[in-house]
Amino acid sequence: MENIIYIQKIGEIDQAALIKLKKNLNPLFKEFIDKVKVSPDTITLEDSDYHKSRRQYNASSIIRKLIKHVNNKEYFRTLGVMDNDIYTRKLNFVFGIAIVPKPQFMKSEGVALISITRLRETFYRREDDETLFDLRVLKEAIHELGHTFGLRHCDNHCIMQFSNHLADTDKKPPEFCESCQKELKLIINTIK
């Protein structure tokens, strides 16, 4: 079986952004996986996922939907990508969330979700910066995918640093530090 990371479209989102993400993710994970693919279908957002007064979508209910969607598909890893603002019970907003699989399910239960809405300069009424936007999307994607392989937050100069603000995202490099890289290799070698 090929180890493929699927990028899953959720709701209305620019296809070009997904294709760019796919291209950017490929070199980073190439020693661990076979390829990155954009899945052809879309998960539709529903009213029940939306919090009217917050005007945000519930990240936990969407990731549950994503899990259901990939159930039995034997996807190695799935990254849901959406362009609507998301929150969790404890946080006003999140850039992304991930399900860290239990070791015995490491092979097939890695699912993560990111929202690209707050990664755009225009969200903060600043001038659009596409290069910066693409880099932020890539960073959030790598970070959440890192969690799906069991990586935890890291204090090194590393993509696995926790981001509470966009400035944190901008500060961290789009790659794993040496120790996370080692851990990732170890994990992937045991599940392949």
Ligand SMILES: [Zn+2]
């Ligand atoms: Zn994290």
Ligand SMILES: [Zn+2]
């Ligand atoms: Zn690290």
